[in-house]
Amino acid sequence: MEGIVGYGAYVPRNRIKVEEIAKVWGADAPSYKRGLMLEEKSVPSPDQDVITMSVEAARRAVLRAGINPKDIGAIYVGSESHPYAVKPSGTVVAEAIGATPDIHCADFEFACKAGSEGMFVAFGLVRAGLIKYGLGIGADTSQGAPGDALEYSASAGAAAYIFGKDDVIATVDASYSYMTDTPDFWRREYQFYPRHGGRFTGEPAYFKHVLGAARGILEQTGLTPKDFKYVTFHQPNGKFPLRAGAMLGFEKAKIEQGWLVPKLGNTYSGASPLGLSAILDVAKPGDRILMVSYGSGAGSDAFVFTATKRLADVQNMTFKTWDMLNNHKRYLEYGEYAKFRGKINKIQD
Amino acid sequence: MLTPPKYWREIPQRYRLEAAKCAQCGKVFFPPRLICDACKGEEFETVVLPREGKIVSFTEVHTPASNFSDEAPFAVGIIDLGNELTILAQIVDCDPGEVKIGAPMRLEFRKLQKDGESGVLCYGYKAVPAR
Amino acid sequence: MRDVAVIGVGIQTWGELWEKSLRDLFVESALNAMKDAGVDRIDSMYVGCMSSGLFTGQEHLASLLADYLGVNPAPAARVESACCSGGLAFRMGFMDVASGMSDIVLVGGVEKMTDVDGAAATYALATASDQEYEAYNGITFPGLYALIARAHMQKYGTTREQMAQVAVKNHENGSTNPHAQYPFKVTLEQVLNATMVADPIRLLDCSPITDGAAAAVLVPLEMAKKMSKGPVIKVAGSGHATDTIALHSRKDITFINSTAVAAEKAYKMAGVGPKDIDFAEVHDCFTIAEICVTEALGFFEKGRGGKAVEAGKTAIGGEIPVNPSGGLKAKGHPVGATGVAQIHEVVNQLRGACGKRQIKNAKRGLAQNMGGTGGSSLVHILEVV
Numbered sequence: 001m002e003g004i005v006g007y008g009a010y011v012p013r014n015r016i017k018v019e020e021i022a023k024v025w026g027a028d029a030p031s032y033k034r035g036l037m038l039e040e041k042s043v044p045s046p047d048q049d050v051i052t053m054s055v056e057a058a059r060r061a062v063l064r065a066g067i068n069p070k071d072i073g074a075i076y077v078g079s080e081s082h083p084y085a086v087k088p089s090g091t092v093v094a095e096a097i098g099a100t101p102d103i104h105c106a107d108f109e110f111a112c113k114a115g116s117e118g119m120f121v122a123f124g125l126v127r128a129g130l131i132k133y134g135l136g137i138g139a140d141t142s143q144g145a146p147g148d149a150l151e152y153s154a155s156a157g158a159a160a161y162i163f164g165k166d167d168v169i170a171t172v173d174a175s176y177s178y179m180t181d182t183p184d185f186w187r188r189e190y191q192f193y194p195r196h197g198g199r200f201t202g203e204p205a206y207f208k209h210v211l212g213a214a215r216g217i218l219e220q221t222g223l224t225p226k227d228f229k230y231v232t233f234h235q236p237n238g239k240f241p242l243r244a245g246a247m248l249g250f251e252k253a254k255i256e257q258g259w260l261v262p263k264l265g266n267t268y269s270g271a272s273p274l275g276l277s278a279i280l281d282v283a284k285p286g287d288r289i290l291m292v293s294y295g296s297g298a299g300s301d302a303f304v305f306t307a308t309k310r311l312a313d314v315q316n317m318t319f320k321t322w323d324m325l326n327n328h329k330r331y332l333e334y335g336e337y338a339k340f341r342g343k344i345n346k347i348q349d
Numbered sequence: 350m351l352t353p354p355k356y357w358r359e360i361p362q363r364y365r366l367e368a369a370k371c372a373q374c375g376k377v378f379f380p381p382r383l384i385c386d387a388c389k390g391e392e393f394e395t396v397v398l399p400r401e402g403k404i405v406s407f408t409e410v411h412t413p414a415s416n417f418s419d420e421a422p423f424a425v426g427i428i429d430l431g432n433e434l435t436i437l438a439q440i441v442d443c444d445p446g447e448v449k450i451g452a453p454m455r456l457e458f459r460k461l462q463k464d465g466e467s468g469v470l471c472y473g474y475k476a477v478p479a480r
Numbered sequence: 481m482r483d484v485a486v487i488g489v490g491i492q493t494w495g496e497l498w499e500k501s502l503r504d505l506f507v508e509s510a511l512n513a514m515k516d517a518g519v520d521r522i523d524s525m526y527v528g529c530m531s532s533g534l535f536t537g538q539e540h541l542a543s544l545l546a547d548y549l550g551v552n553p554a555p556a557a558r559v560e561s562a563c564c565s566g567g568l569a570f571r572m573g574f575m576d577v578a579s580g581m582s583d584i585v586l587v588g589g590v591e592k593m594t595d596v597d598g599a600a601a602t603y604a605l606a607t608a609s610d611q612e613y614e615a616y617n618g619i620t621f622p623g624l625y626a627l628i629a630r631a632h633m634q635k636y637g638t639t640r641e642q643m644a645q646v647a648v649k650n651h652e653n654g655s656t657n658p659h660a661q662y663p664f665k666v667t668l669e670q671v672l673n674a675t676m677v678a679d680p681i682r683l684l685d686c687s688p689i690t691d692g693a694a695a696a697v698l699v700p701l702e703m704a705k706k707m708s709k710g711p712v713i714k715v716a717g718s719g720h721a722t723d724t725i726a727l728h729s730r731k732d733i734t735f736i737n738s739t740a741v742a743a744e745k746a747y748k749m750a751g752v753g754p755k756d757i758d759f760a761e762v763h764d765c766f767t768i769a770e771i772c773v774t775e776a777l778g779f780f781e782k783g784r785g786g787k788a789v790e791a792g793k794t795a796i797g798g799e800i801p802v803n804p805s806g807g808l809k810a811k812g813h814p815v816g817a818t819g820v821a822q823i824h825e826v827v828n829q830l831r832g833a834c835g836k837r838q839i840k841n842a843k844r845g846l847a848q849n850m851g852g853t854g855g856s857s858l859v860h861i862l863e864v865v
Contacts, residue, residue, distance in 0.1 A: 013442055045441065045442075046419060046420055046460075047420070047439075047441065047459040047460045047461070047475065048459065048460065049460055049470075051460070051470075051472065052457075052458050052459050052460055052472065055364075055458040055472075056457060056458055059458075083460075083470055084470070092364075092472065095360060095364050095365075096364040096365065096458055096472075098365055328442070328444065328478075328480070330442075330444075339419075348465075348466055350611075355612075359612055380612070380613065405631065405728075405733075406627040406628075406630045406631040406634070406733065407627065407630060408623045408626030408627050408630060408678045408679050408680075408681075409676075409678065409679040410618065410619065410620055410622075410623045410678045411675075411676045411677055411678060411679070412598070412599075412602065412620065412622065412677050412678070413599070413602065413618055413620060414599060414602045414603035414606050414615070414618070414620055415597075415599035415600050415602070415603045416603065417618040418599055420618070422676075423618060425617060425618060425619045425623055425627075426627070427627055427727070427728040427733070433731075435728045435729070436613070436728055437613060437614055437617055437619060437726070437727070437728040438617055439617050439618055450630070450631075450634055461616060461617065461618070462616070462618075471616075473616065473617070475617075
């Protein structure tokens, strides 16, 4: 049965605390921390972008999969911060892992849903028998305008998933998607920062689609929250996924392993894929996992996975997600953060 | 000077660490070359260098060339990848005191340069602590 | 092969010479050398220049300089070997005269470095390293020499203080050189506490960015004997060698093999050894470079160069005075000019014309010039006949 044959995650080591950002804008840090349930977020170095993080996550996925990269038939990188406006990220990843030239590449963009979208299409092609292995990646160096609420959460990370038919570490038992036209968050061409609809991003946007996709896939499979060991949702802040879980009837204990946002921030396209990676790091054979992404605009992809025996063989082969969140962190002050994120006007050559 | 063809030509080395192994005497060259300086052999096979090594020597550059001004100061070192093969690479993501001769490193994929605000982005390897 | 002599040398006071162009610098020094030689024509000329293209946008340099020197249609060639372009030009001139192709040859070196800012100059200089596998990764020349320094410190116990002593000594020597860019003394503390450039190399460990030129006139020895008013100075030995320009490709980054090989050839041609040299002008682009070079030239055993400078062995009046001119450190380092300026100093020392920095009974001097981190080296031995 088709499923995930390898996965890999990547998180930069730089962090900035909510307090450090709040100080600059005269905002009340405790209320932000309480309101958004955020402590700190990851920040990319100037030499890290969606392409570099995708390559590292992909290499880790290839290592865990133990496959010849030449057998990968498709690579899809989902992001809203592709380094080039025109020129694919996927071809760089393909070249770096040695998967060229017999391959199909495309870059996806669907706000924060682009990662699960890449996974969905890669998995679909494998199930259709068109390719042997497909690689889907969710990655972002998320943008949040200075002083905007998004600045407290917009962070950086990537997760990569290789789908195949044999030797899977987790089967894909079902997939389901749910989408409508809902303008809750967008970035127009030539704009550096996204804009959003404030509280409109909640009820009619995030919750409607996440719950819609979750309920849809449960109905389709006949499963209930009791049948799952773990669940991970898109996590734009700490509060939304906990509330979505509660509304669906998942106990907090099932959410926590993949609830990275208080320590990671919102990695946009990387968010639910990174949550899934943290779950795969610890899941036992037979554990059932629900993943529901969300992308503004708006839509959700949902997957049901079941871990296999082989998962235990690959978990320790490379970096685990919570280890990257907890170890070797380097805290930035706002000035250096602003420099790293290109928020300081300089002389342009 | 960064131009697309000049950057593109080195992609197998920058992205995948592809080297050339002399078919006659086995000496490995990075980047590949057309004649072996040891045995004058002209036949080579492509091999991939390991991504782990040790620091042979290092420095921290405080006054970089114009195209690296934003990143200073940054560490650079010579990394021994074994089999008498050494490369030069930036050393990043270290805590104070972690950069020292003999320290184990691994090579990660990073952005090395960009051609201004509108030109091509150039990727390659940098060394990070192996831990 | 004919014996060759130097009959004239010329230079100007080096520095940030805002009012002088590349061609002004060269012509000024060339005219000084021709006047010193007492010649009003030349048969050919060689110009050492590393990067007139990046520093000033000017290529096709040799013909331009021949024009402004007023010697068209004399053949003129520009040679390039990074920071030893000048030394290489001298060797080309030596070979031209020795072969019998030309009788009076002008050799010059020039670099106009201040038409671009510091970061652009650092970029231009970095082109002397492997563009794709060194410079691409952001390493600079101070950075490359810092790698050498760190390895030398690790392997031989060389200290920061010993490196700093090179700067103190060379500024002491250069303080009375009227042509030096920085004719002042520095203290050990000043060197040790100077601005960090590339750890462990600090600002006062580095040679500066300089505008300048130097020139020399070469003729057959027999002609020199008739023309010279003072001592006749013969080019007794010339050696030239190369190495990988990528520092990391060398087995031992602390040993400058191209200098060792070039020295061996020059010693052999001159029929002498390191013990027979009275003084040397060497390529101290960074303080660690002088330490490594004095080892490669055989003045000291491998790893003993730092201890030697500390013990005063390379000071004027020491066992083997090194860089009586002040070296690149105090005199300045207009890269293409440096190798010819070393010849200027050696000739004036052999003439006994160096005033306060004169080395007593100087009869045989050596000039060592190198490109990059030692990807190329030139060694010349001059002696009074």
